[in-house]
């Protein structure tokens with residue numbers, strides 16, 4: 001029902017695009033190098049560029065079908081947009097900006113105004129003028145405006161790239177809430193691995209106008225982590241686990257990852273919640289044996305699966321309990337430790353170096369999330 005099907009061929013100048021994928025409710029990240037064709041693909045889905053052939057169907061409605069000559073204009077496609085910059089109407093209040101699309105399109109109000117305002121934390125800003133908002137607030141209004149138009153599909157083209165890190169972290173929990181609450185496919189273009197890791201359910205990897213890989217975010221990003229040509233410093237993995245214990249006095253939570261347990265810092269978590277962790281390769285160290293007397297409390301027994309060397313560094317894939325970690329260490333350390341595929345080691349993981357996002361509450365609905373660091 002609320003699924004997007006894309007199967008198109010087309011061109012922009014001499015650039016050719018031939019792309020097929022499906023996206024269900026939740027966030028599907030379109031990820032790939034600059035010039036891979038992500039923006040061109042979004043334009044074809046939005047209806048501002050026309051494919052040569054193929055089909056685009058969203059929420060059961062055919063938006064484009066070359067076989068039948070169907071090509072709905074952009075305003076009839078039921079698509080919400082969020083761009084890098086918020087593009088608010090400067091002369092209208094936040095409230096009028098939020099209701100503009102609904103009013104202009106005379107659409108029925110099936111998504112309650114108050115609900116969207118609360119979801120985005122805009123209750124106190126409704127009468128404000130856009131010029132008085134922070135960058136993060138402006139972007140929240142842009143997201144609210146897109147949602148209130150009651151779209152069958154939301155396209156987000158690098159929505160956080162104009163914000164600094166603090167503002168990004170402020171807005172990510174809202175995007176996490178929307179991912180669950182909106183119940184529609186969200187196509188999310190970003191270059192930031194950490195954003196994709198935190199938000200995406202599915203990743204579609206676009207290279208040279210084609211889908212080169214797609215699947216669950218954790219699996220694709222793990223594969224990318226070892227891919228040549230990627231930024232090794234951004235390499236990392238996503239782990240999913242369940243909170244088993246919290247210690248409010250120390251603001252820590254214990255997370256079960258299959259048979260292993262790790263302890264991280266964080267507030268707002270409760271036993272039973274499922275969480276998603278992004279662990280950067282640069283934040284994982286390797287020891288031959290468990291160590292006492294370290295400030296690092298997480299020491300996971302693991303087996304070396306693969307070692308990739310690049311110059312002074314080595315990226316080591318470590319298997320533990322059916323999951324994988326990447327560790328980025330110096331090539332000299334890898335040799336000093338005598339690491340080989342099959343070596344039994346301990347992966348050392350600092351509690352503060354992991355980003356933790358709540359993806360599901362014990363009742364099954366997401367209300368908010370936090371990102372302790």
Ligand SMILES: Nc1ncnc2c1ncn2[C@@H]1O[C@H](COP(=O)(O)OP(=O)(O)OP(=O)(O)O)[C@@H](O)[C@H]1O
Nearest residue numbers: 012013014015032033034035036037038039040041
């Ligand atoms: N209107 C156009 N005319 C000619 N070439 C175009 C046109 N639009 C895009 N291209 C080319 O198509 C290719 C894909 O561009 P596109 O902007 O879709 O990539 P992208 O993946 O979105 O890149 P980025 O991440 O840098 O935004 C590029 O080589 C670009 O130069």
